[in-house]
Amino acid sequence: MIKEELIEQMINLVSCRTSPEEWSDWWNNHNKQLESYLNQGEYLRLKPRMHGFRWVPILGSQKGAIKYLNDSNILYVKENIYQENYEKELKESIKVNREMEKRQLKKIKAEFPEIFNRYPKFSNSLKCNFDESDFIHVGLNNDKVEEFETTSGIKMPKDIAEFFQTVSAISIEGIRIEFENIYPLEFLDKKYYVLGEFWKEADGDLVLWDTSESNDLTKIYYYAHEQNKIKLLTKSFEDLIEKEFANYNKNL
Numbered sequence: 001m002i003k004e005e006l007i008e009q010m011i012n013l014v015s016c017r018t019s020p021e022e023w024s025d026w027w028n029n030h031n032k033q034l035e036s037y038l039n040q041g042e043y044l045r046l047k048p049r050m051h052g053f054r055w056v057p058i059l060g061s062q063k064g065a066i067k068y069l070n071d072s073n074i075l076y077v078k079e080n081i082y083q084e085n086y087e088k089e090l091k092e093s094i095k096v097n098r099e100m101e102k103r104q105l106k107k108i109k110a111e112f113p114e115i116f117n118r119y120p121k122f123s124n125s126l127k128c129n130f131d132e133s134d135f136i137h138v139g140l141n142n143d144k145v146e147e148f149e150t151t152s153g154i155k156m157p158k159d160i161a162e163f164f165q166t167v168s169a170i171s172i173e174g175i176r177i178e179f180e181n182i183y184p185l186e187f188l189d190k191k192y193y194v195l196g197e198f199w200k201e202a203d204g205d206l207v208l209w210d211t212s213e214s215n216d217l218t219k220i221y222y223y224a225h226e227q228n229k230i231k232l233l234t235k236s237f238e239d240l241i242e243k244e245f246a247n248y249n250k251n252l
Helices: 002-014 020-029 031-037 040-046 056-071 081-111 113-118 120-128 142-152 158-166 237-250
Strands: 135-138 167-172 175-178 183-187 190-198 206-210 220-224 229-234
Touching: 002 020, 002 031, 002 056, 020 031, 020 056, 031 040, 040 056, 056 081, 081 113, 081 120, 113 120, 113 158, 120 237, 142 158, 158 167, 158 237, 175 237, 190 220, 190 237, 220 237, 229 237
Parallel strands: none
Antiparallel strands: 135 167, 167 175, 175 190, 183 190, 190 206, 206 220, 220 229
């Protein structure tokens, strides 16, 4: 009984005569029988998968049905309506996401124009990695930087100071840099200052500034905590923001 009904359903699938909801309901109502009747590969190829798009699950099942019918030498007529509907759905989703990104970027730019002027590549990458739980705080005045230098006894490099005068803190997925939470770290008899976190290799990897170096361009290191190693991250603080962080956001 299940064999004849399944073949009928698959022929309907291949010819696009059933809706995603009808296919999903039929599958769920016959799931136990299908698990017993089909081998594992057939079952997994036909099973409608959970997905945010309406047409993806049935499109995957259609491909599984084509293979099953071909292997069984059963004739069918293939239609492409599911594929066409998926492409329309994808196109609309991309359009909606781009509109959301534009609105998000416009909002951030209105609130923090300085960061767009100073770090344009990083700022534009925020459209890929910024939501309601994230934050950017306005930059510091020079008094705060001088206070840090007096307290720590170390002069903050110009490029790092300029960043914190542009934004005092930024927290997004995988990146967290905060002036108020800078602290010293000693590792293998060398002193670093922790500027924040960057998930370079794993959650919780630390962004470090080596206080013993005094070049015009501040090399930035990171502590890979899973390996217990400190590695060079970028050859300048500018590269950290405009290259490393910007590329990280775009690749999320």
